[in-house]
Amino acid sequence: MAEKSGFAAHLRTYLTGYVLSVVFTLAAFWAVLALGKENKSVLLLVGLLGVAQLAVQLKCFLNVTTQREGRDNLALILFSTLILLIIVLGTAWIMGNLAMRMHTTM
């Protein structure tokens, strides 16, 4: 029945997501352990890997799609991300600047 193939297809999606996530995780751990001690720019790589993994899990585990029925969810997630970025980046900018301007003693 169609049921069966549905099951297998679903399982495949989850497994793909899992394998990709494991790969990204391993890559991130490797990057930090191998390069991270001196090199701060490794964080960029870690960040990219993290975003990639987020995307994979959103797609494969949480089934977020760009198709019509999923539009509401997608819009919600994008809007939340926008607010999140405003909050986090704004905070980092403000607090970073304040720290710079407030820790001199003459």
Add this chain to the structure above:
Amino acid sequence: MNITDYGWLGKLSWDSIVFSDLISNFSVSAAVGSTAGAIVIFATVATLALLTWFKVWGTLWSEWLTSTDHKRIGIMYIVFALVMMTRGLLEGMVMRAQQAAAPDGFLYADHFAQLFSTHGTIMIFFVAVPFVVGLVNLVMPLQIGARDVAFPVLNQISLAVTVAAGMLLMVSLVVGEFSTGGWSAYPPYTGGDFNPGVGPDYWVWAIVFSGAGTTLTGINFTVTILKCRAVGMNFFRMPMFCWTVLCSSILMIFAMPPLSVAALMLGFDRYLDFHFFTNDLGGNMMNYANLFWLFGHPEVYLLVLPAYGVFSEVFSTYSAKRLYGYKSLVFATMSIAVLSFTVWLHHFFTMGQSPTINIVFGIATMLIAVPTGVKVYDWMATMYRGRIRFTTPMIYSIGFLILFVIGGLSGVILANPTVDFQVHNTLFLVAHFHNVLIPGVLFGMLAGYNYWFPKAFGFRLDERLGKWSAYLWIIGFMLTFFPLYGAGLLGMPRRSFSYMDLAFKPYMVVAFIGAMVVLCALISLVLQLLVSLRDRKKNRVPVGDPWDGRSLEWSIPAPAPSYNFAELPRVTDRDEFTEAKEQGRAYQPPKIYRDIEIPKNNPLGFLLCVLSGILMFALVWYMWWLALLSALAIIIVVIASTFRWDSEQIIPASQVQQDTERWLALVNNTEPVGRDLENTPQNNGYAKLEH
């Protein structure tokens, strides 16, 4: 002292009771405090006694406390807001009296500080928010043609925790003291080192719980509007009020978390010796200011947007005209909501960051004036070429239009960092925010209260007293708060319990007189309610459309049945009910009657209210065993409630048919009235078509 060093009663002792101070060492300040405590106790006892006397416990329990009906929950929210409002208002009076009497006031500094802290906290979190949420609950599902909100039990829970937090504030009047740190509770002043008492703990828990309630409400309203609209009601056929509610709910979802985080972290600093905001060991108090205003700024728009929605409905109804510039208004509302997340820094322009940052946030702040201005102009254009009726809601709305613009103007001035350096933390700021909060939020709520009251209870409010109170509000407001602009420009700091400079005195005296006028306004509001209750038979509007309304909530009987609509409506126009009336589609029986499924009563909310109240009290007073017990009880009650399988009840089609036919018969036997008789007993809620 370590947090584990306390016994069964935690920090609680005889000295914590407010009266002990009065006995041991008499002063006017202590007497004022004790009186307030006594009033709380007396009011509680009196309420309980009255309820018992009239034997209404049963009804109260089955019709209200366990109800999941959005209309009843809305009414309970509003009643709660009014109770808290009475306290907030009285505190405002006492503060005005103190400042008018200064330099020889009658209050201790700390007592005055508790007053402005509770006043601010109460007015924002326990008056404005519940009033808005209550009104939305009452109206929004009716306007979108839904049977209830998306999650009725969640709605009940939101109310429960909000009320519990409010009660905690009331308890602080009798047991212990409240925070002296203002409604923004900046550490390190509110931290454990500088404020080891229970005051800030009361603040923390009241904020955390009411914040949770508001977040849940936001989720509920958002989903309701996005998913439960009647067939045919696409986004651009939604009444304006629903748009503003949608934006405001989105603000609740995204703006409350920073506040909860800030309050919880302050709690961690205080209870567990963490170092988020402390002076030593790497704490950073600036993080707190940043977090608080990440919430605080969206919060004020969260409050004012639904008020804008009310004004839109009122202007349009009482001008008997379509709302002008609907799309502009929608777009303006959305821009305000989004922009409100980009301006929080304007509350701490003077913290020391670089001019670049101040410029960016200053300009972002001023940008909000553009969509707000568009709204103001659109409302004017709505009245233009209309047939304006000067009813109570309309007087509030016109008062709003004129006065709010002044508050907005002072906001734009504050948005200039250069000027803000000089008026920050002064009474100029106090004047600004009362100038937007009272004519904006409160007038909006009061207009909505007069406007929708007949829908909720089936009879109109007394119009004459309503107008009196509206005029008194307007005059009282101006007398109370315009002088503060002057005093602020002359340099009087906010939160001053006293001052030496006699230049401020005349301003303070006028402001006090104004506060007395506001008191009269409040009294006439109460009178209005009493008189209307007395005349309720005479002023009944059972047909349900007393004002020639334009949206769906007016198309059903007043008060509305528990299932709202006998048949869910199909919408073809923005002013659906007006269209229906004009095309003769109104007051038609449904094609078929169906069984209607609605949620059963549920004691969950009530239980959570009691338990979370106990939990908060225990936490404030370091009674760990009680805190643990009540937390466990909460978890158990919640889990147990998930095992209730038959949570729905069916209203049989026959019942629906009977109700509806009786109502339709009433419609047929009622004489429609024209607008000139709108405020006479002839008005039975059946509006005559007039164009």
Add this chain to the structure above:
Amino acid sequence: MDGNSSALNKGLGESPGAIHKDPDVVIFGFWVFMMSDLIFFGVVFAIYITMIGATAGGPGPRELFDFGSLFAQTMFLLTSSLTVGIATITMKHQRSQGSFLFWVVVTLLFGLGFLTLELLDFSDMAAKGGTPQRSGYLSGFFGLVPLHGLHVSFGCLWMLVMIAQVLAVGMTDLVKLRFLRLALFWHFLDLIWIGIFSVVYFGGWVYG
């Protein structure tokens, strides 16, 4: 049943068609809740970031973090995200109740394993002087990571309740709908964890 179950699928953003409205609303509502929670986490992340330098002479990330344990925790949580997914599809495709429960229990065990490792990690840190009372930095750390742990514990409790409900009434629509939300929640916690190991552990370690 059929109509409903495909509606359940729809709740996860798949298989168009069915009309029953409720699951759609409920699932969407839960998404909204998660986004609010996301902001909650985001704010705490922001605080952590501003606190990275504030070790006040106390131990910092380089002294405290144990990447072996971190890796194990990560794998536990990731794998549990897979198993909860498998439980979801056994449910959706109406496999036996037994196999469904099996996967739920596996998930639960991974979750508990994760929590155990995390707690061991914390006690290790405490032994090295890394308590939240020591510095602003550590307050930031212990404000964030245990917050996630608390969510995981809550998820575990939820799983227990679900097992009890399946045993009590079987796989009714209501139970299924609840489980769908639990699965979403669990996946969401794994998403947050990606942020935690990237920002808190790696970011802290590289900058610390």
Add this chain to the structure above:
Amino acid sequence: MDWNTEAPVRLLQYWTRLRGYIGCRPFWLIFSLPILIFLLPHSIHATETFLEPLGPVAHEQKTHFFWATALTMVAILPVFALVPVILIKYRRKKGKGIYAPKWESYGPLELIMWGVPFLVIFVLSFMLWRATSMLDPYKEIEGVVPPIQVQVVGLDWKWLFIYPELEIATVGELVVPVHTPVSMILTSDTVMQSFWIAALAGQIYVMPGMTTKLNFIATKHGKTQGENTQYTGKGFTEQKFDVLIKSEEDFQAWVAQVRANGIVLNPQTYKRLAMRSTRKEMQKQLATPQMPSNALYFTLSDPQLFQSIVMRYHSGKPLSMEEQPGTVKFGQGEEKTEGAQP
């Protein structure tokens, strides 16, 4: 005369006649109230305000305030003017205007509604940008003479001013020479406070363990007041100080006087000074008869005092309440701290 009973009656008559003139409703009277209120007695002379500036910073702020107000009026006056007109013309009872119940949008009007506020804000933004970058409190003011350095420490409930180059310090009195830039660096040794000398410069927050900066210059001789505007407890309203602007010679004379009469500001004195007390209370404890009645004078024993106050928060060790100025326990034993009885 039976004036008392007649007055209300007469008032009522005036009232009805007035209503006759105005046409309807108490409306117009009510809305003219703001004007009356703004005419409130400005007679009493106040000097602690930026409306009476003593230097260019505050002067600039005042100018900006008036410009911003004037510009916003462009967008706001139409509201004041048109709302009454609309209300009269389109009122239901006697209004003469046409009635267009379905009228809901008109392109050009829409454009004006968005355009006018936008233009106003555009101009204002430009002004804001210029003024804000110009008046950065951190930017040193260029004068003919090099700036005088002042270190400011916020305490409960007084301000300590340290003149490191002159090796003196004061409480309750800040004296600056006219036409000389003042370059302040500020911190707090208690909770967060907000430092403000309205007639000279805007506010700036002060925080323990951190420093902020404030620069200004006085161009007029005179006297004004400074204060803290962030509520910090019972002594908050008394946390004020005099600001005296003197000529160079007078200033030097004043410095000499402080040097001569000041007591030594050593750790013991500082500790007493830092206790929760107002300047007045401290005056009783520390002042000598040579000091003025509303100020304390000190000579510095340690020129690094300011730095050590800041750095104490960065020692890496916890500060107990006994070591934290501003707490009840700091050096005060068990004394009760109810609010001051007025």
